[in-house]
Amino acid sequence: MSDSSTLPPVRLHAEAELARDALSTPLLSRAARLARWAGPDTRVDAGGALVDEQLPAAAEALGLSGDDAAAYASEAWRVAVDTGLVEITDEEKGTVAAGADLALLTGGSPHDVLQVWLGALEAVLADASVPDLGAVVDAMAEGGEVDLSSLGFDPEAEAEFLEGVLGNLYLLTVSEDGPGEGPVPLPALAASVLVPGDMAEPSNDVLQQVSDAMMRLDGQFRLLEPVGLVEYRPVDEALLTETETETETGTGEGADETAVPGDETDVTRYGLVRLTPLGLYGLRARLLEAGFAVPAVGELADKGADALLDGTAAFGPAAAQAETEQWLARREPLAAARELLAAARGSDGGAPLRRLRCQQALSLVGADAEPALREVLDDAELGGLARVWLTEHGARDVPAPSEAMVFWLTIDTVAAQLAAEGNSEELRALVEGLARQHSGFFGAAWRVGHPATADVLEAMGRLHPDKRIAKEARKAAFKARSQQGA
Template identity: 80%
Template sequence: MSDSSTLPPARLHPEAELARDALSTPLLSRAVRLARWAGPATRVDAGGGLVEEQVPAAAEALGLSGEDAAADAAEAWRAAVDAGLVEVTDEEEGTVAAGADLGTVTGGGSPHEVLEVWLAALETVLADASVPDLGGLVDAIAAEDGSGELDLSSLDWDPEADAEFLDGVLGNLYLLTVGDDAAEAAPVPLPALAASVIVPDDMGEPTDDVLEQVSEAMMRLDDQFRMLEPAGLVEYQPVDEALMADADEEPAAPVDDTEVSRYGMVRLTPLGVYGLRARLLEAGFDAPAVGDLADKGADALLDGTAVFPPAAAHAETEQWLTRREPLAAARELLAAARGTDEGAPLRRLRCQQALSLVGAGAEPALREVLDDAELGGLARVWLTEHGAADVPPPSEAMIFWLTIDTVAAQLAAEGNSEELRALVEGLAAQHSGFFSTVWRVDHPATADV
């Protein structure tokens, strides 16, 4: 994913709703509870982590038990420190106090400020998720000479590569989510997500080596998504434990679609979409959100939505229209739709789609362009669809010009699709002289069409 490309727009939930979601996540709620639990006797090590002997008390304060209780409590403490809920007051003594942001999340901050705190805590979990399970660490502590020094060369771990791998997976998951036209994006099978960052785009049939890499990646992602779910980033259905019964054997990628859910399913939450978009913006990506164009002109709206998925374009246009009086909006849209440049046909298509959302109050604007060579055709379509009276019939030249304009717009929007070919074949079947006439149409896109 290039940082120079514009991503599809995210349909974000209201910040007030997202802030409530953030406060209810185990990640942030535990961090807040530990920040309140900490007192004068609380001590941290040089890195700000809770000293080992106090971790059990922290776990008890959180109501945690079981083999993961200590690790979960330690992570919650790190999140509290990193998010500014706790601050170290004396590094030598290891003392702490409530941080400036504790009041933000306990009632004194705006939804946006609460989300900023959650984002800071999220970075802690993402950093932890990028660290593999260093099962060989104990063996690596003592080199063969018994020096007791950590032999990092014996650990097959590249921290930067592991962080880039997780970022790449989350980036692809974000793309799949914001590019989905459904109101709620479908969960993504873990094998497909792993393959999206492992299998080269130009590889037809994956080799055995590549399939093995995909299986290994699935296991890493299974662990990572289990860690990220309590942060509120994803909804995750883990890999079926039965598939991992043999610890020495990586599970093969599924071949039966009915079995795919057993291999893990993941979906970004609305909070996750917000969080990943914020990280993408921070990394320099152009990651728009629906509503970004609402206060801009009609030219920006038509050009911007030209590359949006249909549902996002519809939502963006609705927000744009709510800020304008119908007649003025219609006139502005029609003026922006004019032009003979390459992008003009798609602008006119987006204009026509936008005008379909405007009520009868826009009728005068449509009547004003009935004699316009570029806009007269779409004006007649709108007036007819809205049951207007006294709509003059179009000339044959206008019909063919509008046909070329519509086909050119569809080509720009979706390429030479089967649906478009069927449309042209239908037009040719209805009009015996279609092709002999259409090539003479005075439209800039005639040759391309």
């Protein structure tokens, strides 16, 4: 994706709800508790980390025990420092005090809380992009200094890969044809980044790359879950043992040696990940900062009808309806209908899709909108749309449209569908139906004074499976274009 890419709109929870989620995440809540626990006697090293002697007390303050208690306490302390919950008051002495941002967690707005949480997220993402510390320690024990490239690790490449994975996870979550709030199998997520789109059958080499990436992502998502970005079901450890055993004994062969599921394998054993509502908020914030256009449902609710119709042009049907419902909820029905109809006028390239979105919006307005539709019955651009609405709502005394209006509305509708969906199966079916129902359609359609007539007829020529009818459509398109140029 380029920085100018526009992503599908996301439906975000209210900031107050997200802030409550942020405060309850294990990592941020631990960081806040340590910030309140710290006092005049708390000491840190030159890097701002708690000195080893104080880790047991920090773990105890968090109610942690066991082998990993000190590590969890150390991680929470790093987040407290990185987010400003703790400030180092004297670097030479290694003394600390509560940071200014600590008060935001209890006295700040929901937005303030979320900004602190975003700082915690950045800290954890940075940690998730570093190599296995065990490998680093072993290398240091052997040779002193560590060259990360000698460990086969490229920090920039690792961070870029994780960014790509999270970007795809966001896109899968917000896309209308994606899993939505459901979990994504880890193999599918890794493959979405590594397997070329034009590769029909992944090679063994690509499958091995996917398998290796899954193992890295397994560790990274385990780190990202405590900060509330994801809910994660880890890779089954028994599966890893089975894979290692097969490799050692030589029973695995080819793609079977990789930890990638086959068609009949229980995919849940290979890890499942889903973005939380808080995670959606966090990734959207990061994408916005990176320069992407990342719309959110509800952003157009207080804007004019022109902004609504243009803004929802690229939305999927469900997102467009959700946005429109929020827009209508703030307006009186008759006034809203009049505003929508006024914004739908125009002869520019985006006008047909605006009128389609207008028609869809008006379908959500009740009978109170009828006067607005009757007011445009004689309008060349809106008269056909108005008749459709009035008829569907059971209105009486709806005048029949002229043949010219019927053809104009047909061209306008196909142009809108082309803009919304491209060469979809639904549009192909519409084109076939039009040609079947009107034997002289192309002979009359090329004369329609609609700016998109030639483009629509050319598209019908591409889409219709009958070569004879497709040829008629192309001839009609040529006539229409000649008429426009005359």
